Amino acid sequence: MNAIVGLCHFCEAHGPRPLFCTFTTDNESHTTESSKSGVQCSGCTSLGPETVFVSRDDDGTIFCSRESVPNADVTAFLRQAAIRSITCEVNWNKEGGVVYFSDTHGHVLSLTFQVKDTWARGLKRWFSIVVLMKDKMLLLNITPLLTEHMQKIAKELQELADVVYDAEQKVCSQRALRLKTGRNDFGQSRSLMHLTGSEDVFKRLHSNFTWMLKAGAHTYSEKLYTSQDLLKKLQPQALKNSIFEPSTCSVPNDEECMSLRSLEKLLTKTVFKVLMYCTLTGVYIVIKSNKIEADAIIKGLSRLLPVNQPNYTRISIAKSDEKLLTSVCLVEEVENGNFSYKWAGPLPVKYPTLMNRIENAMNNEKFNDEVLHQHVKSLQLEWLGIAKAVKPAIASSGARSDAVAKLKQIFGVAQHDESLLNHWMSAFCI
Numbered sequence: 001m002n003a004i005v006g007l008c009h010f011c012e013a014h015g016p017r018p019l020f021c022t023f024t025t026d027n028e029s030h031t032t033e034s035s036k037s038g039v040q041c042s043g044c045t046s047l048g049p050e051t052v053f054v055s056r057d058d059d060g061t062i063f064c065s066r067e068s069v070p071n072a073d074v075t076a077f078l079r080q081a082a083i084r085s086i087t088c089e090v091n092w093n094k095e096g097g098v099v100y101f102s103d104t105h106g107h108v109l110s111l112t113f114q115v116k117d118t119w120a121r122g123l124k125r126w127f128s129i130v131v132l133m134k135d136k137m138l139l140l141n142i143t144p145l146l147t148e149h150m151q152k153i154a155k156e157l158q159e160l161a162d163v164v165y166d167a168e169q170k171v172c173s174q175r176a177l178r179l180k181t182g183r184n185d186f187g188q189s190r191s192l193m194h195l196t197g198s199e200d201v202f203k204r205l206h207s208n209f210t211w212m213l214k215a216g217a218h219t220y221s222e223k224l225y226t227s228q229d230l231l232k233k234l235q236p237q238a239l240k241n242s243i244f245e246p247s248t249c250s251v252p253n254d255e256e257c258m259s260l261r262s263l264e265k266l267l268t269k270t271v272f273k274v275l276m277y278c279t280l281t282g283v284y285i286v287i288k289s290n291k292i293e294a295d296a297i298i299k300g301l302s303r304l305l306p307v308n309q310p311n312y313t314r315i316s317i318a319k320s321d322e323k324l325l326t327s328v329c330l331v332e333e334v335e336n337g338n339f340s341y342k343w344a345g346p347l348p349v350k351y352p353t354l355m356n357r358i359e360n361a362m363n364n365e366k367f368n369d370e371v372l373h374q375h376v377k378s379l380q381l382e383w384l385g386i387a388k389a390v391k392p393a394i395a396s397s398g399a400r401s402d403a404v405a406k407l408k409q410i411f412g413v414a415q416h417d418e419s420l421l422n423h424w425m426s427a428f429c430i
Helices: 072-087 136-171 174-181 192-196 201-219 227-234 260-267 269-281 294-304 353-363 369-397 402-411 415-427
Strands: 003-011 015-025 053-056 062-066 097-100 107-116 124-133 285-288 315-317 329-333 339-342
Touching (some): 003 201, 053 201, 062 201, 097 136, 136 201, 260 353, 260 369, 269 329, 285 294, 294 369, 369 402
Antiparallel strands (some): 003 124, 329 339
């Protein structure tokens, strides 16, 4: 579990401060480098700057306990947690767990408790156990588990300190002495080892804090799903002919297909622009060529299709004595290797957004052909994703519903994109 568990205390000389912390790491240097502490005080010292407790799990996870965290930002957050947990973020009887949140730094679960100390003001010392984490929902889910164990740790420390307190009170009652002499100079706080009478107290804390980190990780595990993972889980059939198919992002090389710029140069810009519009919007195209193979032109135009479809029937070679409808765009090779087109359909005043973006990319001299084709493929996949999102919305709500209109607005689909979107929904979103 990616979290930090710390023990904090209230020092008579320095106020609330972190005393001891345990965290997971994969950096071996954290197990050997010295802790950084600006306070030289017996009460604010736990292991000492040179001592580090290390435990290693079977999966290679390193649990490291030190006086301070190596990261400066996390150290500042831990100090802030110490102040808040002891001074303000406590429940009404100052004996319970509290969760508070900070989107900037992180989220904290804290348990504040008192330990008897004959040398302390009021004969008691304030301590807190804090759990620092970035994942709010994970912290909330494991709060009951961690709180129960934190209470056990607090009770164990209190019982150890009670034995020492009772023994010292038998020798000399501090309450009676203070009432008689008016002594109010408390000096530095005692270390936790002297307070509990146990030299192994921090080894126990290391063991307990390590258990908390392991238990939290075993109780709840976080899994990040990609869009493809969610589709596999919720609707496996939706992956068919989708942008997640292995061959979808593959781009043929120039040996397999003519590059778009070469095709534009062969056909001239005017003819190529008409063919690009017809290809993207699903207008039937028939190619009639003598010297130049029509297959090469068809393969070049296939770069404009979002999905590789070998049996795509809307682009074909002209047959002899074939009568073509006026709605078909005929591209014919004329003399001198030039090409012309015949199409009764009107060109729009404003072309689809995808077509404009492809044209801009082709005119960008910084793109070589390989980069250009990869960029065009990414643009196609973007609009294929839009088509696959809009189609089920239309099926459930209707083409003219407000929900579909708002969805198109979010995706940036304008009126001049409707012809392309309608064709792609019917041809490529099966």
